[in-house]
Amino acid sequence: MKLSHEERIQLHEFNNLTKSLSFNMYDICYTKTREERESYIEYIDEQYNADRLTKILTHVSDIIGAHVLNISKQDYVPQGASVTILVSEGPIVEVPTDHFDESPGPLPSTVTMHLDKSHITVHTYPEYHPHEGISTFRADIDVSTCGEISPLKALNYLIHSFDTDIMTMDYRVRGFTRDINGRKLFIDHDINSIQNYIPEEIKDEYDMIDVNVYPQNIFHTKCKLKEFDLNNYLFGYTKDRLEDDEVDEITDKVKMEMDEIFYGKNIPRP
Template structure:
């Protein structure tokens, strides 16, 4: 969905507003045996390795109109991966002096960290990914929201969006936000909104927006790893 500006502001100096979208997603499954649990961890580690995560973040930068300045990525032993990407609003920033670039970049970055885990006894295995897209200037991370939800196919997602700081117009008036928003849900496509149950907890006075998402449809076969629903005993199916 288009990010709608309040109006075309003529600013005194740089747009100092910082817009941050934090996206925490969870994938959940039941892996009965230790072998299945280990296989699930290995599958997630391969599916969301640092190379693929870096490609996803590059796509996010392209969607929001940011210029990539630097990428650092790491796969961890025994599991998990992280990618950090420094971005600027446009290519002109990259030509500034090093001190100016550092000052600008501490507010413009995209990061992802993954946390594959399994319970040693009960068979519940989970994958959590934490993504932060933080920008300053005119660009907004909300433009990449639908792409992120699609890329991680979340069963559960927790979204936080916050606008910090202020900017001034030519008359010196402060503006604490430069676009219209009353819910993160407004920036999800109709197709995505139909897939999830959602609830908002917003603090409008502070430009803080929070949305929790839970996938509506539940098919047990989609939450079993290494086995099918028909292989569960009636008691096991009820328990899960």
């Protein structure tokens, strides 16, 4: 059902729907030597340490109009970091009239909303292939909200906060609320794809696949960069330092890594 702003659903009491967004990003790099690999991991740990991740998640809280209750953050040894933010209903100045428009969210600006209790988390996972020189950094962010506005409003900001080769996103609406007549509502807004909330300029840069289960209000989108420049996957040097056969070999390895992550399966090596 498509509702105009004048036809907004009147609820019996509070909106009890839980809306959860899981955003996963992958950065891939070719690190030929142990020294290169260690330097890359050190760079990633510095670039995405707990303090910077806390700033990103705090901006997400601002975007969805949440009030921060508590922040827990940790940098790990030898690498990786985690941040968890507990948030509650913030001061409600005005609920935006476009709160369910199928459009990208702010980048960033504050959006006020009716929000009860929620949490936002991020975990990072640097890792590397033991033999083939591929290092991969993954960050997982989860935004779970109760109330009127979807956490998809923070998606635009999250995409722009990370240097991303591969993205996978899951959005799910759980539970139910009731209208004034007691009728259950298992979703309170129209959505046919997470892509509705991704800017056109971003969609132009990525190949995208949707896997959606509409009766269960489950939406999944994965994205892979279309353009490939090997220089973006070398750490500390450019491909002009390599022989032609090295360029071809490294290109094949990096593209293989990207395809396996994108399609979610191992591809047989030649």
